Amino acid sequence: MAFVPNNLAVLSYAAGFTLWTYATVEDGVAAILADGYFDEARTYVRPDDVILLNATDGARVLRVSSNDGATVAVASVVGDVPIEPPDLPGDAILDEAGNPILDEAGAPILQG
Structure with missing residues (x-):
């Protein structure tokens, strides 16, 4: 794109x-x-x-x-070494861009 x-x-x-x-x-x-x-x-x-x-x-x-x-x-800056996104629980709530919505402590908010 x-x-x-x-x-x-x-x-x-x-x-x-x-x-x-x-x-x-x-x-x-x-x-x-x-x-x-x-x-x-x-x-x-x-x-x-x-x-x-x-x-x-x-x-x-x-x-x-x-x-x-x-x-x-x-x-x-660090060459071709990827910085992998963190593993997310399958029930994490995501925003419109597909990023997890986090609580005040920085942990993903879970559904349910």
């Missing part, structure tokens, strides 16, 4: 550095790491910004490696 601007959100900003989050239920890590995926965000992201990625096939911590004003390149 393609980059969805509404899925990119700022988590924190300070001293010229931005920590972003990007979640997609359509694209895998390989597609997101490909050149040009984040080009549409070229006016927002800067080199050395960090993006916490949640893709269809896992999660990664990305660093914006370059942005020349036309093309944005990102790289996985």
